[in-house]
Amino acid sequence: MKFAFNVSLKxxxxxxxxxxxxxxxxxxxxxxxxxxxxxxxxxxxxxDAYRSRLGxxxxxxxxxxxxxxxxxxIFLQGITGNYYMSEKDIKKAADTDGVQSISRQFYLTSAKAxxxxxxxxxxxxxxxxxxSVLPWIKESYSGEIRNGDIVVGSEISVPSDRQIKxxxxxxxxxxxxxxTGTGLDNAVFTGYDTIKEMARSAADIISRKEFSGVNIxxxxxxxxxxxxxxxxxxxxxxxxxxxxxxxxxxxxxxxxSGLSDGLSGISGIIAVLVGAVWVFCFIIMLMxxxxxxxxxxxxxxxxxxxxxxxxxLTAVMAGETAVLCLAGSAAGLLVSVPLCFPLSDxxxxxxxxxxxMPDGAVLAALCAGxxxxxxxxxxxxxxxxxxxxxxAETGLLLREGA
Amino acid sequence: xxxxxxxxxxxFFRKGKNTNFFTAVExxxxxxxxxxxxxxxxxxxxxxxxxxxxxxxxxxxDSGRVFLGDQSLYELDDRKRSYLRNRYIGIIPQGQTGxxxxxxxxxxxxxxxxxxSTPDAREKAVSLLEAAGIGELCEVYSNExxxxxxxxxxxxxxxxxxxxxxxxxxxxxxxxSETTALILExxxxxxxxxxxxxxxxxxxxxxxxxxRIFCMEKGILSSVPKK
Ligand SMILES: Nc1ncnc2c1ncn2[C@@H]1O[C@H](COP(=O)(O)OP(=O)(O)OP(=O)(O)O)[C@@H](O)[C@H]1O
Ligand SMILES: [Mg+2]
Numbered sequence: 362m363k364f365a366f367n368v369s370l371k372x373x374x375x376x377x378x379x380x381x382x383x384x385x386x387x388x389x390x391x392x393x394x395x396x397x398x399x400x401x402x403x404x405x406x407x408x409d410a411y412r413s414r415l416g417x418x419x420x421x422x423x424x425x426x427x428x429x430x431x432x433x434x435i436f437l438q439g440i441t442g443n444y445y446m447s448e449k450d451i452k453k454a455a456d457t458d459g460v461q462s463i464s465r466q467f468y469l470t471s472a473k474a475x476x477x478x479x480x481x482x483x484x485x486x487x488x489x490x491x492x493s494v495l496p497w498i499k500e501s502y503s504g505e506i507r508n509g510d511i512v513v514g515s516e517i518s519v520p521s522d523r524q525i526k527x528x529x530x531x532x533x534x535x536x537x538x539x540x541t542g543t544g545l546d547n548a549v550f551t552g553y554d555t556i557k558e559m560a561r562s563a564a565d566i567i568s569r570k571e572f573s574g575v576n577i578x579x580x581x582x583x584x585x586x587x588x589x590x591x592x593x594x595x596x597x598x599x600x601x602x603x604x605x606x607x608x609x610x611x612x613x614x615x616x617x618s619g620l621s622d623g624l625s626g627i628s629g630i631i632a633v634l635v636g637a638v639w640v641f642c643f644i645i646m647l648m649x650x651x652x653x654x655x656x657x658x659x660x661x662x663x664x665x666x667x668x669x670x671x672x673x674l675t676a677v678m679a680g681e682t683a684v685l686c687l688a689g690s691a692a693g694l695l696v697s698v699p700l701c702f703p704l705s706d707x708x709x710x711x712x713x714x715x716x717x718m719p720d721g722a723v724l725a726a727l728c729a730g731x732x733x734x735x736x737x738x739x740x741x742x743x744x745x746x747x748x749x750x751x752x753a754e755t756g757l758l759l760r761e762g763a
Numbered sequence: 764x765x766x767x768x769x770x771x772x773x774x775f776f777r778k779g780k781n782t783n784f785f786t787a788v789e790x791x792x793x794x795x796x797x798x799x800x801x802x803x804x805x806x807x808x809x810x811x812x813x814x815x816x817x818x819x820x821x822x823x824x825d826s827g828r829v830f831l832g833d834q835s836l837y838e839l840d841d842r843k844r845s846y847l848r849n850r851y852i853g854i855i856p857q858g859q860t861g862x863x864x865x866x867x868x869x870x871x872x873x874x875x876x877x878x879x880s881t882p883d884a885r886e887k888a889v890s891l892l893e894a895a896g897i898g899e900l901c902e903v904y905s906n907e908x909x910x911x912x913x914x915x916x917x918x919x920x921x922x923x924x925x926x927x928x929x930x931x932x933x934x935x936x937x938x939x940s941e942t943t944a945l946i947l948e949x950x951x952x953x954x955x956x957x958x959x960x961x962x963x964x965x966x967x968x969x970x971x972x973x974x975r976i977f978c979m980e981k982g983i984l985s986s987v988p989k990k
Contacts, residue, residue, distance in 0.1 A: 364873070364876045371869070372864035375864040663861075663862055665821070665845070666821065666848075666860065668846065668878070669845060671845075672842065759858070
């Protein structure tokens with residue numbers, strides 16, 4: 362069958378326009394399959410990362426936080442602000458029935474002015490009680506976070522001396538976190554003592570009104586609560602909302618489910634679109650192959666006259682298609698693989714959804730899938746027309762071909 | 764190797780006065796003799812191509828059998844029949860039958876390479892093309908040839924495997940008289956070296972080369988005595 366493959370290659374080379382058109386069709390199909398699947402997986406990955414990061418059952422923020430965006434945004438987008446609750450409210454929340462453990466977070470926005478290297482969100486957490494940030498940090502950094510150390514999100518640029526300045530003081534970058542696809546990639550994390558020190562400097566340097574009446578030593582911007590077994594997070598959140606007027610509590614499940622509903626809606630639409638494109642390409646390929654094999658009846662009849670069996674003719678036809686499909690897929694991947702990074706960014710910024718690109722192995726599998734599916738489609742279709750051609754009597758084919 | 768037809772006939776569906784079919788070839792017995800140049804003449808539409816296609820194994824007869832040696836061609840499976848066609852029957856079909864994806868040389872060599880390559884295929888193909896008078900066109904793609912050049916390429920292709928049987932359907936139809944003479948001489952020599960050659964033709968001058976002449980008239984084949 363070596364001759365069949367050789368003839369396939371020669372046919373492709375001698376018909377550059379026909380070959381290019383078929384290749385372009387396959388390329389389109391590959392691009393759709395690859396980018397579609399990549400976006401769906403990224404959305405899924407973003408949701409998973411977000412879900413595992415959150416960990417809290419109930420989240421409590423001061424009522425004033427809503428001026429900066431909804432509670433969801435804090436965790437989804439890392440949009441925080443300088444808002445603080447009183448020691449009394451924190452204690453009340455901790456004493457609410459059903460609360461098992463509580464971890465405080467302290468938010469601070471760095472200034473754009475010369476006292477700070479960059480304007481970022483700084484998130485302080487309590488290493489002793491934290492169950493939200495630390496596990497995530499552990500994924501990329503197992504060392505200790507000492508006083509004065511900071512850990513930065515993947516999007517923050519770290520100078521070569523590994524020092525970043527906030528409110529006049531330099532802090533040592535201990536680690537860079539893995540990408541989450543959320544606004545948290547632009548945030549800086551540090552221990553509670555360090556952030557309190559930053560907040561004090563901030564109050565000194567720019568004496569922001571946010572700090573008036575705030576006892577920096579005993580405050581928090583958010584409380585992450587885990588509820589005891591048998592308690593419904595929603596009930597606990599309601600309880601807090603009823604009894605403490607200056608805070609808002611939200612069960613995180615409602616945040617996630619709202620988000621995952623939105624995500625699965627979008628994933629569904631993309632899947633349907635990819636499916637539609639596939640069906641569309643399938644039909645076009647079917648028509649093109651039917652037309653082509655009709656056009657080429659005479660050529661196929663000549664193969665038969667020379668002595669090619671039905672099988673050999675099928676091999677020539679399928680070989681031609683396979684080569685074209687592989688070339689088209691390769692071109693499609695060459696276009697879409699570099700394109701998937703800016704596309705992710707675009708979706709991330711325009712839809713404000715957490716997006717986490719699948720890792721290398723998954724991307725490689727996607728590439729293989731996006732190449733193999735059009736290949737199988739094309740070869741199956743060409744086999745179908747080959748069956749039709751080889752069944753026909755050569756003497757009749759010869760007359761029908763132009 | 765002998766090619767023999769026993770009572771082959773073929774109908775086609777076609778609207779007629781009181782029927783829906785049309786008999787292109789009536790039941791015919793026929794035998795191709797080795798070392799003999801046989802010719803079939805006849806009017807256009809009389810069934811010559813239908814008949815020769817049935818002999819080649821390209822068109823299944825409605826009745827009767829075609830034997831290549833002692834094997835009944837149409838009772839073999841496709842693979843076997845295709846192989847026999849490749850090795851033992853050189854076919855020059857009516858009309859233009861070049862494979863335009865291949866060069867002239869590749870077209871001719873394909874006949875030999877289809878079932879395993881032979882070491883001297885290239886030299887063989889070149890010498891056949893030279894004998895047909897188009898040796899200088901080896902590397903040209905077949906769609907760049909004139910009708911007559913293409914026909915000569917197909918003749919070289921048909922002779923590539925030295926088939927004991929050569930069947931040509933109007934091989935000299937679009938050639939000038941000089942080339943026609945060259946081709947007829949090729950066929951004559953091929954028959955003289957012990958092969959069976961069948962030629963369907965209109966050419967008057969072709970008839971003088973023939974050993975046996977038949978005439979096809981409305982699907983009925985009859986022998987014509989040689990003058
Ligand atoms: N596939 C077909 N369907 C219907 N009719 C056919 C078919 N093939 C041949 N015929 C008819 O059979 C008759 C014989 O055709 P054939 O091609 O054998 O003629 P021919 O003697 O070779 O003619 P020519 O000298 O013009 O080549 C013609 O009348 C033709 O119309
Ligand atoms: Mg004819």
